[in-house]
Amino acid sequence: MIAELGAFALTLALAFAAAQLALSAVGRWRRSTVLAAAAEGAALASFAGVALAFACLIHAFVTSDFSVANVAANSHTEKPLLYKVAGAWGSHEGSMLLWCLALTGYGAAAVVFGRSLPRGLKASMVAVQGGLGMVFLAYTVFASNPLSRIAMPPVEGRSLNPLLQDPALAIHPPFLYAGYVGMSVVFSLAVAALIEGRVDTAWARWIRPWALAAWSLLTVGITLGSFWAYYELGWGGWWFWDPVENASFMPWLAATALLHSAIVTEKRGALGGWTLFLSLAAFSFSMLGAFLVRSGVLTSVHAFAVDPERGVLLLIILGLTTGGAFSLFAWRAPKLAQGGLFAPVSRESALVLNNILLAAATTTVLLGTLYPLIRQAITGDPISVGPPYFNFTFVPLMGALAVLLPAGPLLAWKRGDARGVTQRLWIAALIAVGVALVSYAVVSPRKALGALGIGMGAWLIAGALAELVERTRLFRIPAAESLRRLFGLPRGAWGMTFAHLGLGVFVLGACIETGWKAESAETLRIGQSLDVGAYHLTLDAIADVDGPNYDAERALIHVARAGKPVCTGAPERRFYPAGGQTTSEVAICYRGPSHLYMVLGDRRDAAGAPVWLVRAYWNPWATLIFLGPVIMGLGGLISLSDRRLRLGVARRRKEQPA
Amino acid sequence: MSWLPKSPKARRRLTLVAAIAPVLAIAVALALWGLKDSISFFYTPSQADAAKPPPGRSIQLGGLVSPGTVVKHPDGRVDFVVADKISADKVSFQGDLPDLFREGQGIVAVGAFRQDGVFEAKQVLAKHDEKYMPKEVADALKKQGEWRGDGKMPEYQAAPYAAPAGGKTKTP
Numbered sequence: 081m082i083a084e085l086g087a088f089a090l091t092l093a094l095a096f097a098a099a100q101l102a103l104s105a106v107g108r109w110r111r112s113t114v115l116a117a118a119a120e121g122a123a124l125a126s127f128a129g130v131a132l133a134f135a136c137l138i139h140a141f142v143t144s145d146f147s148v149a150n151v152a153a154n155s156h157t158e159k160p161l162l163y164k165v166a167g168a169w170g171s172h173e174g175s176m177l178l179w180c181l182a183l184t185g186y187g188a189a190a191v192v193f194g195r196s197l198p199r200g201l202k203a204s205m206v207a208v209q210g211g212l213g214m215v216f217l218a219y220t221v222f223a224s225n226p227l228s229r230i231a232m233p234p235v236e237g238r239s240l241n242p243l244l245q246d247p248a249l250a251i252h253p254p255f256l257y258a259g260y261v262g263m264s265v266v267f268s269l270a271v272a273a274l275i276e277g278r279v280d281t282a283w284a285r286w287i288r289p290w291a292l293a294a295w296s297l298l299t300v301g302i303t304l305g306s307f308w309a310y311y312e313l314g315w316g317g318w319w320f321w322d323p324v325e326n327a328s329f330m331p332w333l334a335a336t337a338l339l340h341s342a343i344v345t346e347k348r349g350a351l352g353g354w355t356l357f358l359s360l361a362a363f364s365f366s367m368l369g370a371f372l373v374r375s376g377v378l379t380s381v382h383a384f385a386v387d388p389e390r391g392v393l394l395l396i397i398l399g400l401t402t403g404g405a406f407s408l409f410a411w412r413a414p415k416l417a418q419g420g421l422f423a424p425v426s427r428e429s430a431l432v433l434n435n436i437l438l439a440a441a442t443t444t445v446l447l448g449t450l451y452p453l454i455r456q457a458i459t460g461d462p463i464s465v466g467p468p469y470f471n472f473t474f475v476p477l478m479g480a481l482a483v484l485l486p487a488g489p490l491l492a493w494k495r496g497d498a499r500g501v502t503q504r505l506w507i508a509a510l511i512a513v514g515v516a517l518v519s520y521a522v523v524s525p526r527k528a529l530g531a532l533g534i535g536m537g538a539w540l541i542a543g544a545l546a547e548l549v550e551r552t553r554l555f556r557i558p559a560a561e562s563l564r565r566l567f568g569l570p571r572g573a574w575g576m577t578f579a580h581l582g583l584g585v586f587v588l589g590a591c592i593e594t595g596w597k598a599e600s601a602e603t604l605r606i607g608q609s610l611d612v613g614a615y616h617l618t619l620d621a622i623a624d625v626d627g628p629n630y631d632a633e634r635a636l637i638h639v640a641r642a643g644k645p646v647c648t649g650a651p652e653r654r655f656y657p658a659g660g661q662t663t664s665e666v667a668i669c670y671r672g673p674s675h676l677y678m679v680l681g682d683r684r685d686a687a688g689a690p691v692w693l694v695r696a697y698w699n700p701w702a703t704l705i706f707l708g709p710v711i712m713g714l715g716g717l718i719s720l721s722d723r724r725l726r727l728g729v730a731r732r733r734k735e736q737p738a
Numbered sequence: 739m740s741w742l743p744k745s746p747k748a749r750r751r752l753t754l755v756a757a758i759a760p761v762l763a764i765a766v767a768l769a770l771w772g773l774k775d776s777i778s779f780f781y782t783p784s785q786a787d788a789a790k791p792p793p794g795r796s797i798q799l800g801g802l803v804s805p806g807t808v809v810k811h812p813d814g815r816v817d818f819v820v821a822d823k824i825s826a827d828k829v830s831f832q833g834d835l836p837d838l839f840r841e842g843q844g845i846v847a848v849g850a851f852r853q854d855g856v857f858e859a860k861q862v863l864a865k866h867d868e869k870y871m872p873k874e875v876a877d878a879l880k881k882q883g884e885w886r887g888d889g890k891m892p893e894y895q896a897a898p899y900a901a902p903a904g905g906k907t908k909t910p
Contacts, residue, residue, distance in 0.1 A: 468776035
């Protein structure tokens with residue numbers, strides 16, 4: 081009964097979304113506030129409907145109602161409660177419902193928080209958001225309904241893929257989707273601005289909180305996914321340039337560019353057309369990602385909910401929405417007003433350069449991701465594009481961005497002073513060069529590229545701090561006064577400092593890990609050992625373990641360095657009888673920021689005695705790789721809490737005579 | 739600088755072009771260079787026979803693991819034969835096999851042929867789903883008429899572990 085209630089609520093939500101589109105569009109056309117208000121009510125009702133449907137799906141998972149097809153395929157009575165709940169978004173259908181929940185949720189939030197928007201813009205925005213909701217809800221209801229029943233319910237479910245039964249992965253999709261779909265509000269506002277024919281500083285201020293929130297959540301979501309892949313898959317790496325990873329990375333890159341270009345539009349009224357373009361691009365990349373990931377057109381190691389038939393539907397949705405939006409852009413954008421002028425050396429120019437580099441990097445990632453499709457369409461040969469391509473194209477572009485980054489915030493608007501910036505940054509530059517030289521001299525084995533990377537990380541961190549020093553005028557005025565200034569800084573400034581600092585931390589970690597990681601794999605008998613980096617690992621014992629829904633072999637590995645014991649690791653190899661699957665549970669021994677990563681492989685028989693394949697990785701400073709983006713996301717949230725973006729401020733400002 | 743256009747608008751446009759052009763040129767050059775070196779072709783054993791990729795060139799070899807050919811050596815090396823209907827290749831792999839690597843199952847091996855004709859795999863890709871068939875392998879086998887796995891099953895069975903966001907196994 082509850083599943084039917086959910087299915088009904090979902091269908092109702094679809095009807096409400098359609099009503100939202102129609103009422104708001106007619107309301108805009110007739111300039112009727114009554115119709116516009118009704119459309120806003122429909123937006124809230126649509127969200128309520130999807131939320132109810134989602135609650136019903138979670139109920140079906142928690143109570144193991146196997147008469148629901150999706151539960152039968154993805155749940156199991158013996159599964160821990162957390163994973164029963166997480167199972168609700170562990171499948172194609174359920175995750176699509178989560179997507180719709182986020183979409184209608186953002187739509188409702190845009191209605192509630194958008195009270196200060198001009199009536200016309202708001203009505204258009206609500207209509208576009210309703211249109212998006214309608215399309216995706218229609219897809220969910222008719223092509224991928226998670227609440228449909230089956231005639232012959234099985235006694236036991238087929239269980240969620242054991243790899244997904246992990247806390248990081250349980251919360252990874254909600255963050256990721258909240259990020260992906262958050263771009264929809266920016267998209268709707270951009271389309272609305274094109275319909276209204278007006279892009280100005282106020283518009284840029286309205287999109288900023290949505291772009292910031294979505295960007296922050298996406299940053300955290302991608303990091304969680306990467307961290308999960310790192311410790312759950314047991315491959316020792318954290319980024320593989322896999323199509324599915326790229327699918328989440330491209331919206332992030334576009335959103336990052338958008339956040340920066342929106343600043344120019346907000347402060348100086350320039351780059352309006354480009355900011356609009358990025359607003360459309362960010363959500364288009366989100367939808368492209370949804371299509372790539374779900375259609376199975378690209379061979380990915382993260383096969384997710386692959387279904388070519390439904391992929392075609394998603395492609396149609398993608399074509400309709402992005403095609404429509406970009407056609408509107410091509411038609412209306414040339415008519416938009418041009419913004420203010422600026423000198424070649426200025427904050428605007430720095431942000432433009434940032435955007436050029438980010439856009440180029442996004443394009444190379446897009447090309448590399450889609451090249452196998454293009455190539456296959458033309459020549460028919462299946463090929464794949466490997467990580468070397470991405471390292472070769474993406475890294476130099478980002479390197480250039482990192483070199484220029486610390487200078488940007490120090491430049492003045494309109495006309496900057498290059499010499500002044502050099503004066504303010506020479507200490508940071510000295511620190512960076514010093515750190516690079518010292519790490520080149522001291523760290524063994526000697527690696528020039530690795531040392532360069534460390535220097536780059538130090539440059540970003542020192543540059544972010546130099547900007548803070550500059551703002552507080554530290555060393556030039558009394559320290560107490562500087563401290564007072566430090567606390568008086570706007571949250572937006574803090575957000576930027578954190579985001580740039582986080583990038584530096586990430587670069588530092590990524591370069592050290594990539595430059596100096598070591599790995600080793602050997603088959604060991606109990607009592608034998610292998611060496612990785614400076615560590616000596618001894619396989620002491622193998623024990624059988626009974627888990628809640630799996631059986632496992634657990635190894636006991638003693639780790640020693642220079643003869644002294646440092647830690648023990650207990651990697652497992654689990655067998656899940658429900659799905660007949662085996663997974664590896666990695667053991668990580670944390671040595672400061674560095675990780676010693678251990679994986680237990682399969683048992684083999686050698687001359688009567690069993691041996692186990694043990695793989696070990698030394699990942700120096702790997703913690704920073706995940707810490708950096710978290711700091712970046714935190715920066716986004718701090719910036720989001722800035723007074724200027726909070727509720728009502730824009731309204732108060734509007735009441736003043738301009 | 740008299741050669742610059744007079745109008746500030748045109749000047750800005752020129753500055754913008756001057757900034758974009760080098761980045762674009764570098765990005766395009768890097769992309770083309772990168773694509774030249776890091777694309778790898780997919781072959782089934784019979785296609786590899788016909789195309790004869792030079793030893794050392796990184797390719798993907800896909801097919802079915804021939805039953806009875808898997809030999810796991812105590813030093814961690816695994817030898818097996820990957821075959822399609824017409825031809826077969828010996829594959830040698832050092833490392834941990836995907837959890838669902840089984841005889842008779844479709845896999846993709848990433849690596850290169852050695853001088854002696856044995857395929858040295860750096861990675862073996864298979865999926866957790868026992869019904870999963872790598873797309874390229876399925877396509878190639880369909881062409882050869884060997885693959886007949888198109889029968890429809892009840893929905894909840896048809897998408898067993900293709901449905902969850904998983905089915906991932908790769909072995910470095």
